[in-house]
Amino acid sequence: MDARRTAIVLIEYQNDFTTEGGAMHGAVAASMARQNMLSNSAELIRRARAAGAQILWTPIRFAEGYREITREPYGVLKGIVDAKAFRAGTWGAEITEALPRSESDIMIEGKRGLDAFASTNLDFILRSLGIETVAVCGFLTNCCVESTVRSAYERGFTVHALSDCCAATSHEAHDGAVAYDLPLFAHVEPHRAFLDRL
Amino acid sequence: MDARRTAIVLIEYQNDFTTEGGAMHGAVAASMARQNMLSNSAELIRRARAAGAQILWTPIRFAEGYREITREPYGVLKGIVDAKAFRAGTWGAEITEALPRSESDIMIEGKRGLDAFASTNLDFILRSLGIETVAVCGFLTNCCVESTVRSAYERGFTVHALSDCCAATSHEAHDGAVAYDLPLFAHVEPHRAFLDRL
Amino acid sequence: MDARRTAIVLIEYQNDFTTEGGAMHGAVAASMARQNMLSNSAELIRRARAAGAQILWTPIRFAEGYREITREPYGVLKGIVDAKAFRAGTWGAEITEALPRSESDIMIEGKRGLDAFASTNLDFILRSLGIETVAVCGFLTNCCVESTVRSAYERGFTVHALSDCCAATSHEAHDGAVAYDLPLFAHVEPHRAFLDRL
Amino acid sequence: MDARRTAIVLIEYQNDFTTEGGAMHGAVAASMARQNMLSNSAELIRRARAAGAQILWTPIRFAEGYREITREPYGVLKGIVDAKAFRAGTWGAEITEALPRSESDIMIEGKRGLDAFASTNLDFILRSLGIETVAVCGFLTNCCVESTVRSAYERGFTVHALSDCCAATSHEAHDGAVAYDLPLFAHVEPHRAFLDRL
Numbered sequence: 001m002d003a004r005r006t007a008i009v010l011i012e013y014q015n016d017f018t019t020e021g022g023a024m025h026g027a028v029a030a031s032m033a034r035q036n037m038l039s040n041s042a043e044l045i046r047r048a049r050a051a052g053a054q055i056l057w058t059p060i061r062f063a064e065g066y067r068e069i070t071r072e073p074y075g076v077l078k079g080i081v082d083a084k085a086f087r088a089g090t091w092g093a094e095i096t097e098a099l100p101r102s103e104s105d106i107m108i109e110g111k112r113g114l115d116a117f118a119s120t121n122l123d124f125i126l127r128s129l130g131i132e133t134v135a136v137c138g139f140l141t142n143c144c145v146e147s148t149v150r151s152a153y154e155r156g157f158t159v160h161a162l163s164d165c166c167a168a169t170s171h172e173a174h175d176g177a178v179a180y181d182l183p184l185f186a187h188v189e190p191h192r193a194f195l196d197r198l
Numbered sequence: 199m200d201a202r203r204t205a206i207v208l209i210e211y212q213n214d215f216t217t218e219g220g221a222m223h224g225a226v227a228a229s230m231a232r233q234n235m236l237s238n239s240a241e242l243i244r245r246a247r248a249a250g251a252q253i254l255w256t257p258i259r260f261a262e263g264y265r266e267i268t269r270e271p272y273g274v275l276k277g278i279v280d281a282k283a284f285r286a287g288t289w290g291a292e293i294t295e296a297l298p299r300s301e302s303d304i305m306i307e308g309k310r311g312l313d314a315f316a317s318t319n320l321d322f323i324l325r326s327l328g329i330e331t332v333a334v335c336g337f338l339t340n341c342c343v344e345s346t347v348r349s350a351y352e353r354g355f356t357v358h359a360l361s362d363c364c365a366a367t368s369h370e371a372h373d374g375a376v377a378y379d380l381p382l383f384a385h386v387e388p389h390r391a392f393l394d395r396l
Numbered sequence: 397m398d399a400r401r402t403a404i405v406l407i408e409y410q411n412d413f414t415t416e417g418g419a420m421h422g423a424v425a426a427s428m429a430r431q432n433m434l435s436n437s438a439e440l441i442r443r444a445r446a447a448g449a450q451i452l453w454t455p456i457r458f459a460e461g462y463r464e465i466t467r468e469p470y471g472v473l474k475g476i477v478d479a480k481a482f483r484a485g486t487w488g489a490e491i492t493e494a495l496p497r498s499e500s501d502i503m504i505e506g507k508r509g510l511d512a513f514a515s516t517n518l519d520f521i522l523r524s525l526g527i528e529t530v531a532v533c534g535f536l537t538n539c540c541v542e543s544t545v546r547s548a549y550e551r552g553f554t555v556h557a558l559s560d561c562c563a564a565t566s567h568e569a570h571d572g573a574v575a576y577d578l579p580l581f582a583h584v585e586p587h588r589a590f591l592d593r594l
Numbered sequence: 595m596d597a598r599r600t601a602i603v604l605i606e607y608q609n610d611f612t613t614e615g616g617a618m619h620g621a622v623a624a625s626m627a628r629q630n631m632l633s634n635s636a637e638l639i640r641r642a643r644a645a646g647a648q649i650l651w652t653p654i655r656f657a658e659g660y661r662e663i664t665r666e667p668y669g670v671l672k673g674i675v676d677a678k679a680f681r682a683g684t685w686g687a688e689i690t691e692a693l694p695r696s697e698s699d700i701m702i703e704g705k706r707g708l709d710a711f712a713s714t715n716l717d718f719i720l721r722s723l724g725i726e727t728v729a730v731c732g733f734l735t736n737c738c739v740e741s742t743v744r745s746a747y748e749r750g751f752t753v754h755a756l757s758d759c760c761a762a763t764s765h766e767a768h769d770g771a772v773a774y775d776l777p778l779f780a781h782v783e784p785h786r787a788f789l790d791r792l
Contacts, residue, residue, distance in 0.1 A: 321551060321552070325551055326552040353519060354521070
């Protein structure tokens with residue numbers, strides 16, 4: 001793996017997920033703890049950045065009132081609206097301070113759906129930078145992480161899904177994605193196995 | 199539900215999946231049998247078509263040599279190449295005769311990936327026809343069906359995933375998608391529950 | 397035309413284009429004046445909104461340093477970087493006060509390229525709202541307006557391009573787009589012809 | 595330029611455009627002749643292929659009856675339907691024999707719209723092959739060529755538009771695209787200037 005052609009795509013490491021008091025933290029706390037995903041992610045970010053990989057953050061944010069979501073949401077977007085999560089300008093929508101930021105990172109604004117490619121210019125940036133390999137991690141293993149992994153595979157990237165840097169709303173949902181779904185579209189592995197080849 | 203604004207998207211009902219002797223039939227036969235998915239799908243197609251819904255077929259096909267896939271495939275595309283499945287012009291790539299066809303159906307050519315929207319003009323046709331609701335079924339529950347469901351949700355459709363008209367390579371993979379993943383993006387239900395409201 | 401299924405997509409009515417002192421205003425001032433595009437646009441917005449059409453604003457904005465653009469931009473993005481235009485948080489990136497806003501309008505954030513669909517969730521919102529017809533106007537006639545028109549046509553919308561609500565960097569560029577390019581993808585007409593059928 | 599990271603994207607070099615008797619040949623014959631575009635394209639293909647660049651053909655084809663186009667087409671798609679052009683299985687839809695083919699070329703099937711990326715897996719293949727630079731040529735300068743150029747720019751490629759390998763339905767349409775539109779999104783140059791740096 002050529003680190004200069006590799007990017008780490010960090011999905012929704014925002015207080016509403018990551019931090020005590022966040023609107024949806026309770027739903028993911030057990031899964032975060034079991035995988036030790038936050039400190040694994042911190043190590044991943046530090047070491048990948050030091051090796052020369054590009055770090056990209058892809059927060060999800062909505063305007064107050066969620067006008068940019070359909071009037072009658074269902075599925076996962078309804079869950080976000082009902083929880084009043086990820087409202088732009090609130091503490092819950094901010095990226096957690098538990099992870100190391102750097103001026104060399106790129107902030108991808110505009111994510112309003114599941115797949116991080118679908119409503120942003122993530123693909124443009126990755127191609128502009130000559131990125132060929134992406135490693136994806138964050139929240140939720142079987143929702144936004146998996147949608148982004150599927151889309152990255154479909155777009156021709158070499159995709160890695162870092163299983164111990166992800167969390168879901170239940171152990172079953174996390175384990176099912178890791179066992180049956182992600183391997184169809186990605187090299188699924190713990191973050192150290194990935195870092196050791198970077 | 200307004201049937202004239204509803205489409206049934208049929209994923210890969212091709213001999214290589216559906217029929218004895220097909221390159222990947224052995225991998226899905228048990229799941230097909232347990233859900234009785236082929237005869238359920240036949241009933242779905244007949245009744246939905248009669249109600250005025252648009253039927254769309256989305257076969258996947260590759261040229262001999264799989265030149266339109268990356269040189270070093272991995273994941274699910276590698277499985278297709280290794281099995282020599284879905285080669286254009288072969289019997290295995292043809293749509294099964296077990297399901298009822300009609301001249302009013304639309305054949306979507308060009309599918310070469312997982313998400314039926316990603317390499318076709320499916321979205322264009324659905325919008326041109328004024329379709330607002332899509333029901334998705336076929337193969338595999340947790341692969342192409344789920345990728346298409348995720349993409350349809352992301353594109354703003356009202357999405358139905360018809361659980362007893364899908365099959366996967368194991369009961370676990372099918373059940374996991376139905377329990378944990380598809381409900382995030384779709385109304386998951388058996389085909390008769392869907393038909394009764396059409 | 398059913399106004400409730402119609403949207404007005406307003407491209408980059410921001411101070412850097414629209415207003416004396418804006419970073420790129422000088423380049424478009426003559427074209428704006430000749431078409432009288434700003435007051436035509438104001439009338440369009442007021443009357444279309446009153447008729448029940450959905451108004452959407454699609455500003456383009458970049459972070460300081462333009463990190464989300466390639467390191468070696470060329471073409472139109474280079475022009476933006478060189479002019480230091482459309483930086484988030486500056487007056488130049490704000491939408492002009494010369495046009496009437498309403499709480500019922502939708503603000504589409506995330507535009508970082510030419511086609512307003514390409515890096516936003518515009519398509520999702522339009523589909524969620526049941527929109528079938530879009531009218532496009534703003535800046536530049538032959539750049540972002542035309543890219544958005546081409547993309548809307550490709551996505552199956554009925555597209556209108558409102559010629560007297562657009563401006564370009566020269567009369568030739570505007571007139572060429574109106575004469576040769578936009579008619580391939582849109583009903584090209586002045587705003588009153590459009591409004592009279594709404 | 596690294597030839598192994600460069601692709602030549604050939605738009606619609608099919609008999610209906612290229613050849614006497616083709617359904618739309620009359621509309622483009624004068625422009626083809628003035629630019630000498632067919633023999634320039636032949637030289638481009640031969641020399642670029644010899645240098646190690648990947649050649650991709652992107653024909654457009656529709657089923658009899660044009661079921662995969664909207665029921666009430668307008669704009670350029672209406673022109674295709676009215677001319678009965680590009681019907682799969684007909685001579686007119688075949689690629690011209692006037693250009694040199696090779697087994698190492700890639701045939702991109704599925705193009706049913708203007709932008710060659712929009713309804714195909716072109717992007718997937720280009721990324722899989724590590725392509726960073728694309729040169730676009732073919733028909734029509736201001737329609738499918740320009741839509742593909744705009745889309746390639748938006749996707750982060752380094753884009754070249756080869757002006758003397760394109761043709762349109764009038765000199766004005768060709769010249770306007772070359773003068774005002776393509777330079778916003780591409781390095782516009784004759785094919786020999788491009789080849790000399792390959």
